[in-house]
Amino acid sequence: MRLPRSTRALPRDVRAALDLPRGDRVLATAPTRGGSHVVATARALYVPTEDGLTRVPWEQVDQASWKDGWLHVQETLGGPEHHVRLTDPGSVPETVRERVTSTVAVSHHAELPGGGGVRIAGRRPPGGGAVRWTFVFDPGLDPSDPGLRARAEQILEDLRRRTGL
Secondary structure, three states, X not given: OOOOHHHHOOOHHHHXXXXXXXXXOEEEEEEEOOOOEEEEEOOEEEEXXXXXXXXXXXXXXXXXXXXXXXXXXXXXXXXXXXXXXXXXXXXXXXXHHHHHHHHEEEXXXXXXXXXXXXXXXXXXXXXXXXXXXXXXXXXXXXXXXXXHHHHHHHHHHHHHHHHOO
């Protein structure tokens, strides 16, 4: 099987570390200051870590930004942050933005009693599948507070009824 040009340009060790699932394909790559690569595929972002390349499915990227040569990625549900210096970003920043945005089925910010609010996001994996819901509470709010969680769950149920998701 002939590999896409963007994959052939990757160093052999990076290509081997990708271990792409069946049906996935490389969309964009960029070399990093540390000598590795960031790889954006149709289904996930691969970022270099101490353990090699870490796969972050698009629906698990809470936020991503590009600033001053750095790609910043925050995973959902309090997952790790990744900060990677790209030496030649190519189309990686645009590809990351497009792929993350494409997973958002709904995003809604609601006010909570006592001040502050919660952002409720419904994300669907590329290629389909069940919507996965996350809560991001405003700074200063305790996400483990049972009253706030219960209110957020009520808001989610109302949102699901209204959207049919």
